[in-house]
Amino acid sequence: MTPFDNKKYKQKQKQEILERIQHFDKLYMEIGGKLFDDNHASRVLPGFDPNVKMQILKELSDELEIVFCINAKDIIAEKVRNDNGLTYAEELFRLIHLMNEEKLSVAGVNITFYKPHKLVKAFEKECKHQKIKFCRSYVIEDYPNDIEKILSKKGFGKNGYIKTTKKLILVCAPGANSGKLHTCLSQLYNDKVHGISSGYAKYETFPVWNLPLEHLVNVAYEMSTVDIGDVNEIDTFHEKAYGIKSVNYNRDIEAFPILSNILNAVCGEDVYKSPTEMGINNVGFAIKDDLAVQKASLDEIKRRYEKHKTKYYNRPEVLERNEEVMNKANKLYKKLTKTNKK
Numbered sequence: 001m002t003p004f005d006n007k008k009y010k011q012k013q014k015q016e017i018l019e020r021i022q023h024f025d026k027l028y029m030e031i032g033g034k035l036f037d038d039n040h041a042s043r044v045l046p047g048f049d050p051n052v053k054m055q056i057l058k059e060l061s062d063e064l065e066i067v068f069c070i071n072a073k074d075i076i077a078e079k080v081r082n083d084n085g086l087t088y089a090e091e092l093f094r095l096i097h098l099m100n101e102e103k104l105s106v107a108g109v110n111i112t113f114y115k116p117h118k119l120v121k122a123f124e125k126e127c128k129h130q131k132i133k134f135c136r137s138y139v140i141e142d143y144p145n146d147i148e149k150i151l152s153k154k155g156f157g158k159n160g161y162i163k164t165t166k167k168l169i170l171v172c173a174p175g176a177n178s179g180k181l182h183t184c185l186s187q188l189y190n191d192k193v194h195g196i197s198s199g200y201a202k203y204e205t206f207p208v209w210n211l212p213l214e215h216l217v218n219v220a221y222e223m224s225t226v227d228i229g230d231v232n233e234i235d236t237f238h239e240k241a242y243g244i245k246s247v248n249y250n251r252d253i254e255a256f257p258i259l260s261n262i263l264n265a266v267c268g269e270d271v272y273k274s275p276t277e278m279g280i281n282n283v284g285f286a287i288k289d290d291l292a293v294q295k296a297s298l299d300e301i302k303r304r305y306e307k308h309k310t311k312y313y314n315r316p317e318v319l320e321r322n323e324e325v326m327n328k329a330n331k332l333y334k335k336l337t338k339t340n341k342k
Contacts, residue, residue, distance in 0.1 A: 002047030003293045009048070009286035014056050016280050017203075021063065021167050024199035026191060028067075028169045028184040029280070031203040035172060036098065041205055044220045044297040045283065053203070054102065057170065061104055065166040068092055069110040069173050069183040076117045081175055089123050091174035096132060107169070108133035108162040110186075112179030135160025137179070137186055144258045147265050156189035170203075176228070181259070188266045199271065200263060204281035207232045209246040211284050216297035216336075218247055219329050223301045225249075226308060226321045238274035246276040294336055301329045 021027045033041075035053055042050040049055065057064060073079075074088040081091055092109065099106050109127060111120065114136040127134045137159035140150055149155050169187070171180045184200050191198040206221035218232050235248040237256055252275040263271050272278050287293050305326045312318040 001288065003287065003289035003296070004045040004047035005286040005288050006047050006049045006052060009282055010052055010056060012282040012285055013203075013280065014059060016282060017056070017060065017168070017201075020199070020201050020280065024167075025196050026164065026167055026169055026198040027201060028171055028187055028198060029201050029203050030171045030180045030184055033205050035095065038205070040220075040224055040300070041283075043300045043303075044217050045287070045293055046296050047288075057104060058102060060168060063166055063168045064170060065105045065107045065164045065168070066099055066170045066172060067107050067110060067162050067164070067183060067187070068096065069112050069171065069179045070123075071112050071178045072114050072117070072120050074175070074178065075111075075120050075123050076115070078119070079175070088174040088178070089119075089126075093126070093130070095172065095174065096130075105166070106132070107164045108135065110134070110160065110162060110179070110183045111136050112182055113137070113139050133162065135162055137182065144262060147261060150262060151189060151265055156186045157193070159186045159190070161190040162187065185262055185266065188263075192266060197267075199267065200278070202279045204279035205283060207247045207249055208284045209235070209248065209276045209279065209281055211247065211287075213245075213247050214328070214332055216294040216301070216329060216332055217283075219325060219332065220297040220300050220304075221249075223304045223308075223322075223325045223329070226304075226325060227312060227315070227318050229321065235274050235276045238276040241273035241277075246274070248275050248279075291336070291340060294333065298329055298333045301326060 017029070020029075031053070036051055038048075038050045038053065042048045070088055070092050079088045080086065081088065084091070086094065096106050109132055111123070111134060114120070124134060140155045143150055143155075171184050173180050188198045188200060206224075207218040208215070211217055213232055213234060222230060222232055231250045232247050233250050233253055235246045235253060237253070238244060238246045238248075256275045260272065305322055308318065308322045312322070
């Protein structure tokens with residue numbers, strides 16, 4: 001018996017996505033982490049299929065279209081992924097090719113925070129060559145504070161618009177900070193202009209909202225993001241609205257009031273009461289052997305700890321955070337094993 005029930009997870013995740021779709025004409029679902037080869041998840045959750053996201057999406061293919069986005073700044077900087085050595089532009093084309101192989105429909109690419117540059121022009125030329133539709137979206141002055149301007153022809157109305165035909169629109173990117181949320185909100189606004197009622201959700205894996213804040217699965221997420229400083233926190237919005245403690249990460253919690261204002265203004269109603277509520281994440285319901293999962297998470301934390309010491313040798317703030325998370329993990333596991341011996 002594996003510690004994680006992949007079949008149960010897959011069923012529950014798919015069912016919740018289908019339930020969310022029913023509330024809107026279209027649902028834009030932002031997806032975090034890797035679409036393929038999610039090896040972090042399979043290491044901390046033994047039994048988790050690293051390609052389960054694609055399995056779920058293929059089962060939803062009749063309802064599904066995919067929109068990719070890429071930040072113009074990353075094209076210009078020729079930003080490279082650490083895991084495969086590809087630039088973000090190369091990774092995007094690789095992902096589109098994989099989607100085509102899986103018979104999943106790609107509606108187009110949004111070039112976010114657009115600025116003219118020869119490399120951006122070359123990227124657009126390659127899109128045309130591969131017959132991939134694309135559009136541009138722009139930096140909006142006073143974003144995200146001036147909602148009146150954001151929701152106007154000078155804001156989201158200035159952006160390009162990718163026409164879609166299915167009920168579920170998956171918004172993906174070749175890496176972090178590519179503009180997935182901006183793409184979702186811009187599409188929602190322009191859908192409304194076209195008389196379409198659309199909604200928004202996030203396909204989440206980590207942190208796991210219904211595990212304790214100091215569960216080693218969630219600590220492993222913190223260790224995986226020491227370079228960008230993500231910190232798990234209690235979602236106070238969710239606790240206030242529903243009386244339930246849930247775990248989210250600092251950036252989502254900090255951004256929620258602004259995101260909620262924009263989302264409610266676009267949709268014309270109070271859609272979500274917390275960042276946790278936005279997410280679709282059923283990982284916590286599929287753990288069968290908690291102790292084994294926490295031991296696997298500790299092993300992953302140790303592995304990353306050693307890797308970070310070499311990789312970030314010239315970034316003292318990252319090394320300090322690396323030590324902090326490792327020390328916390330050791331204390332938690334020691335406490336866990338002591339409790340289980342009683």
